[in-house]
Amino acid sequence: MTDTNDDKLMAAAGRLATEVAPERDLWPGIAEAINTPRRRRWTPMLAQAAAIVLLIGASSAVTYVTVKGQQQPVMQVSPELLFEQTAFGGRYNLGPGFQDARAGLAAQLDVELAKLSPESRAEVEENLKLVNQAIFDINQALAEEPDNTLLQAKLLMAYREELSVLRRVSGLTRNVMMRNDI
Amino acid sequence: MAALLTAKCSDYSRDMVITARDTVAGEAGWIEQAQRSDRQAFESLYRMHVDKVYGLCLRMTGNVSEAEDCTQDAFIQAWNKIGMFRGDSAFATWLHRIAVNTVLGRFRSNKREQDRIQAVSDTETNSFVADDTGELRDLSDAINRLPSGARHVFLLHAVYGYSHDETGSMLGIATGTSKAQYHRARRLLCQQLDDHGYEP
Numbered sequence: 001m002t003d004t005n006d007d008k009l010m011a012a013a014g015r016l017a018t019e020v021a022p023e024r025d026l027w028p029g030i031a032e033a034i035n036t037p038r039r040r041r042w043t044p045m046l047a048q049a050a051a052i053v054l055l056i057g058a059s060s061a062v063t064y065v066t067v068k069g070q071q072q073p074v075m076q077v078s079p080e081l082l083f084e085q086t087a088f089g090g091r092y093n094l095g096p097g098f099q100d101a102r103a104g105l106a107a108q109l110d111v112e113l114a115k116l117s118p119e120s121r122a123e124v125e126e127n128l129k130l131v132n133q134a135i136f137d138i139n140q141a142l143a144e145e146p147d148n149t150l151l152q153a154k155l156l157m158a159y160r161e162e163l164s165v166l167r168r169v170s171g172l173t174r175n176v177m178m179r180n181d182i
Numbered sequence: 183m184a185a186l187l188t189a190k191c192s193d194y195s196r197d198m199v200i201t202a203r204d205t206v207a208g209e210a211g212w213i214e215q216a217q218r219s220d221r222q223a224f225e226s227l228y229r230m231h232v233d234k235v236y237g238l239c240l241r242m243t244g245n246v247s248e249a250e251d252c253t254q255d256a257f258i259q260a261w262n263k264i265g266m267f268r269g270d271s272a273f274a275t276w277l278h279r280i281a282v283n284t285v286l287g288r289f290r291s292n293k294r295e296q297d298r299i300q301a302v303s304d305t306e307t308n309s310f311v312a313d314d315t316g317e318l319r320d321l322s323d324a325i326n327r328l329p330s331g332a333r334h335v336f337l338l339h340a341v342y343g344y345s346h347d348e349t350g351s352m353l354g355i356a357t358g359t360s361k362a363q364y365h366r367a368r369r370l371l372c373q374q375l376d377d378h379g380y381e382p
Contacts, residue, residue, distance in 0.1 A: 006372060012321050013340040019233035020240055022250060027228055029254045034221060034261045 052134040053154055056127075056161045102159075105166035112169050124169055131162040209273060216264050224264070227273070228257055234274055235281045241337050242285045244326045252288060256281040278342070282334075282352045289330065324374045328367055335360050336367035 113121045138155040145151060209230060215223030235256055240249035259280050267276055325333060325341075338349040339360065350360040 006368065009321070009368070009371060009375065010340060012318060013325075013336070014343070016241075016318055016322060016325075016341050018237050018342055020237035021233050022236045022253065023246065024250070026232065026236070026250055026254050026257075027225060030228065030257045030261075031221070031225070033254070033258045034224070 052137060053157055053161075056131055056134055056158060102163055102166070105163065109166060109169065116169070124165065127165055128162065131158060131165060134158045135162070213264070213267060213269075213273060216261070217267070224261055227260075231274055231277050232257075235277050238278055238281050238337075238342065239285055241325075241341065242282070242334060243288075248288070252281065252284050255288075256284040259284060275348075279352055282338070286334075286353070320375065321371075324371050325367075327374065328370055332363045332367035332370060335363035336371070339364050340367075 113124060116124065135155065135158045138151055138158060142148065142151050142155060209227065212223040212226045212230075216227060232253065236249060236253045239252040239256065240246065243249050243252060256277065260277055263280070267273065271279075325336060328336060334353055335349055335355075338344045338352060339346060344352065346357045346360040346364070349364075350357045353360070355363075
């Protein structure tokens, strides 16, 4: 094709129809879609993570109610209570401040637990096991989906919950000691 | 008689200006209302722009049912994103961008689906853009036979008049790539049309 024909070709391209009316009215389908409230994708994995966090929250509340008002410390230590490593899906690490607080509280845990009654201590241990199991499960899920932001958030929440339980145990036993001292 | 004609022409011209102003004002108002979740205003925007969006989707997919789906998806996307429209470009251009993304997204999402679209498209040759007549129909068919990369660039640049910068931005490719694909498209079109003895 010559340059002239090439130019004509380009001119012809510019004459092609740019606006075309659809053969049917497409609005009803659009209207239906925009009138329907958007549903969030709810996968079994997310449902599981949400259920774990819900369970942690509920059990922590039970712990709080049980341990609250505890007056008589009991000298018994649970040596098997271990903490999950802070892998955060194998790709992230928790902040140094968070780790320091967690390590400090974990070191004090046995001493603090020894001041609680067997029932309360068992309750606390059970809750911490639940939290640690949740951390383990979410970490495993994150290993498969490292970029899942919801799972990352759930993991962070689980770590916070763990820290919260540890602080609560520490605070409550400190109150007990203060009352006993008086 | 001349005075009457002048008056009529003047009236006609004034009406045109008023209509154009009303359209622009109407569009701006509808956008503002749609940004406040007014579905009726959004329907007005749809009515105003559906032919532009559908035309582009039809050219890019080469298939009526895919073009219809893409058009619907594009307007649903536009509804979801209309709060982000700041008027940096014309609303039609903004819609075109969304439509291009929608079509490309469908192409990328499933290779099998893409093959299916192409297969359906092949069976619908010569029938997909009824608005193209005579020799333009041949050109339209030749464009539809181009490889997708070259076809998309050619459509946006030569048919829709977007610059290579805009075309590259819409398709997610570099400006240089857009230029290269455009020249490739021209060469392939010339070959195809020469083979068919096409005289533009």
